Amino acid sequence: MTITKKVLMLPGDGIGPEVMRQVQRVMDWMAKKRDINFDVTEGLIGGASIDAHNNPLTDETLADAMAADAVLLGAVGGPKWDNLPFDIKPERGLLKIRKEMGLFANLRPALVFDALVGASTLKEDVVKGLDIMILRELTGGIYFGQPRGIEERDGVRFGFNTLVYSEPEIERIARVAFDMAMKRNKRLCSVDKANVLESTVLWREVVERVAKDFPEVDVSHMYVDNASMQLVRNPKQFDVMVTTNMFGDILSDCAAMLTGSLGMLPSASLGAADETGARKALYEPVHGSAPDIAGQDLANPLATLLSFAMMLRYSFDLGDDATLIETAVQNVLKGGLRTADIMQPGMAKVSTTVMGESVINELNKLV
């Protein structure tokens, strides 16, 4: 049976289009070898959209995103647009698409491939076999709270943001976290700053209340400063971590380095399930547009390829095909190929393009 899935691709800026091209190859391979067709629309977001429309996310692109079965995004931003007024910066486009699509649950798995154990800056025994899931709340907290701004009061300028969470916002992310813990190792650590911030006093209270519905899950709470230290000291103590928007942003970059590179970390951003069980979804690597290496065929495309695998698993129920891609990635790494960011002594340094080609070669061996 031929399966057709409607995907909106938003390559964005910097290395975004370079890594996205490698996904396009895998999509072509899947159409040919697995009879899974992607009806792909390409759109603009971030700086690319600013250049064309003076707007980091147009209503047309947003409508395309709402109509798609899933969205795949590269990265946004770069020095070219850094001095624009705040409200039309590339990053505003990304925040708007997340908010408008209602993507409150951001899954950021940090998994250490055996072949990359030596690529981490941490000792091998600290990271070997690591497999944790950071669940970041994505549409609330200090990123979106009101009031916000920069104002002058009595001749003094103030910059301010508001960290606010409602009970329903906390409860829905907590439920996703507990469901996830039930499917994994039944261990959940909620990360907050309840010793200082009232918004996270409420966070902790609500997580405790939801925990009563999941008696099998072993729940712990940790302050974010300690959690960042523990992530580097002994990351394997964690299984699922759930936290606020900004804490999750920071902790996931930190977790990325446990895996060897920011270029390895995929993500899925999911909305609430509708009556059919379907969720709005956007998939993107955790890294940014990497202006320092953009346009040089140097970027690691694996985070984006692994984000595509997450799309297959979470949006299209194609877990076997997701596993195929993950296995192909693992085999390429076992074979000793490395982009510059994960380069190790004795390995072969390859470009973005060759890394993509090598994943296809491995897929061909597997099927």
Ligand SMILES: NC(=O)c1ccc[n+]([C@@H]2O[C@H](COP(=O)([O-])OP(=O)(O)OC[C@H]3O[C@@H](n4cnc5c(N)ncnc54)[C@H](O)[C@@H]3O)[C@@H](O)[C@H]2O)c1
């Ligand atoms: N989701 C997103 O679109 C996203 C995420 C983070 C940052 N940004 C934006 O990206 C721009 C640059 O931000 P930054 O430098 O703080 O973060 P960044 O993630 O773009 O880069 C940080 C470092 O990691 C390296 N790196 C990142 N991805 C890589 C990859 N796939 N392969 C190899 N190396 C990689 C970069 O070369 C750089 O040295 C900013 O405009 C920022 O706002 C966007």
Ligand SMILES: CC(C)[C@H](C(=O)O)[C@@H](O)C(=O)O
């Ligand atoms: C670019 C920026 C808006 C974004 C965020 O802070 O959420 C990025 O850092 C991320 O982690 O996806």
Ligand SMILES: [Mg+2]
């Ligand atoms: Mg980030």
